[in-house]
Amino acid sequence: MEKIPILDLKKQIAPMRAEIDAAIKEVIDNTNFILGRQVNELEEEVKKYLGVKYAVGCSNGTDAIKLALVAMGIKPGEGVVCPSFTYYATAGAIASLGAVPVFCDIEADTYNISPSSLEQTLRKNKDRLKIKAVVPVHLYGQCADMDKVLEIAKKYDLKVSEDNAQAFGAEYKGRMAGGIADCGTTSFFPGKNLGAFGDAGMVFTNDQIITDNLRILRNQGNMEKYYHLMLGFNNRLDTLQAAVLKVKLKYLDGWNKKRAEIAARFNQSFKGLDVKTPFVPGYTTHIYHLYVLRMNGPSDKLTKHLVDKGIDSRVYYPVPLHLQKCFDDLGYKKGDFPDTEKACIETLAIPVYPDLTKEQIDYIVASVKEFF
Ligand SMILES: *Cc1c(COP(=O)(O)O)cnc(C)c1O
Numbered sequence: 529m530e531k532i533p534i535l536d537l538k539k540q541i542a543p544m545r546a547e548i549d550a551a552i553k554e555v556i557d558n559t560n561f562i563l564g565r566q567v568n569e570l571e572e573e574v575k576k577y578l579g580v581k582y583a584v585g586c587s588n589g590t591d592a593i594k595l596a597l598v599a600m601g602i603k604p605g606e607g608v609v610c611p612s613f614t615y616y617a618t619a620g621a622i623a624s625l626g627a628v629p630v631f632c633d634i635e636a637d638t639y640n641i642s643p644s645s646l647e648q649t650l651r652k653n654k655d656r657l658k659i660k661a662v663v664p665v666h667l668y669g670q671c672a673d674m675d676k677v678l679e680i681a682k683k684y685d686l687k688v689s690e691d692n693a694q695a696f697g698a699e700y701k702g703r704m705a706g707g708i709a710d711c712g713t714t715s716f717f718p719g720k721n722l723g724a725f726g727d728a729g730m731v732f733t734n735d736q737i738i739t740d741n742l743r744i745l746r747n748q749g750n751m752e753k754y755y756h757l758m759l760g761f762n763n764r765l766d767t768l769q770a771a772v773l774k775v776k777l778k779y780l781d782g783w784n785k786k787r788a789e790i791a792a793r794f795n796q797s798f799k800g801l802d803v804k805t806p807f808v809p810g811y812t813t814h815i816y817h818l819y820v821l822r823m824n825g826p827s828d829k830l831t832k833h834l835v836d837k838g839i840d841s842r843v844y845y846p847v848p849l850h851l852q853k854c855f856d857d858l859g860y861k862k863g864d865f866p867d868t869e870k871a872c873i874e875t876l877a878i879p880v881y882p883d884l885t886k887e888q889i890d891y892i893v894a895s896v897k898e899f900f
């Protein structure tokens with residue numbers, strides 16, 4: 529059996545290659561490389577897809593989080609809560625505007641932000657750390673418990689921006705993830721469920737003023753060229769990336785459905801083994817950006833077994849953010865967030881992308897079973 533990567537973009541792109549080549553050619557022919565027509569068109573399509581009033585394309589998913597926070601009025605020195613168990617970029621984006629990441633723990637079963645840990649963090653630190661916002665993350669492809677997060681945010685007067693980089697297309701109680709809070713953001717990094725041919729991202733909101741701010745902030749603080757209203761950034765979305773994304777967006781729901789089918793097959797096949805399959809609460813769907821298994825104890829032996837069998841399996845994420853060297857000066861220590869720290873040790877992701885063949889899926893299943 530040939531090696532099975534964690535994602536196979538060559539296979540994904542091949543069937544739509546002619547369509548994509550034509551879309552790219554059109555951009556080159558028109559040379560409208562910056563904020564061209566396709567950027568507006570993609571924003572319109574995504575607005576409809578998510579059922580939000582406004583969508584603003586930008587340079588990547590990290591800048592999308594930063595832009596959302598700045599557009600909502602978050603200032604340097606203020607605190608923004610996010611879970612410690614997420615990709616670095618969630619906290620990196622908060623720090624990039626001079627705000628201070630404030631970490632909290634996750635729920636042991638969903639890996640998403642724990643409302644009780646959030647509330648505890650706010651009760652203890654809201655005033656001392658000038659906490660003004662929270663960024664829940666829809667990790668691995670399913671939504672955080674948004675009603676609870678929003679209720680706590682209201683009580684403590686916080687802005688909320690969903691980090692939807694991994695759950696673009698998932699639903700929370702019938703509403704699209706990313707369109708539930710004050711803002712939502714996503715990443716179109718090539719490895720996400722909807723990926724560009726480079727870096728790209730987007731911010732979503734139903735608020736006109738936030739939208740105006742976003743459009744100005746992403747484009748050097750300009751509304752009109754050479755008249756700078758705010759300290760903005762160069763965080764625009766490339767027309768080329770928008771053209772590629774417009775082609776791929778049409779396939780997204782089909783791909784996500786395929787991922788869910790493969791996940792269901794895994795769930796069924798791993799029944800009875802000493803391993804937990806993903807827990808999906810009733811309030812959310814799961815688009816399986818990652819299919820994550822949970823061991824009773826360290827997952828490193830199973831990871832090694834699968835890698836030895838040629839199956840790319842990895843831990844997302846091996847080091848919690850509160851213990852990352854770059855956040856040393858925030859003063860966290862081991863033991864602060866037990867469920868996060870445990871998840872870093874006991875989880876592993878196995879390939880779940882829609883282009884997996886039946887033979888590859890069978891081989892993954894057999895290899896996991898062989899370990900047990
Ligand atoms: C990928 C990702 C980001 C960052 O997106 P980029 O486009 O790579 O900047 C942010 N948050 C989460 C949870 C992600 O998975």
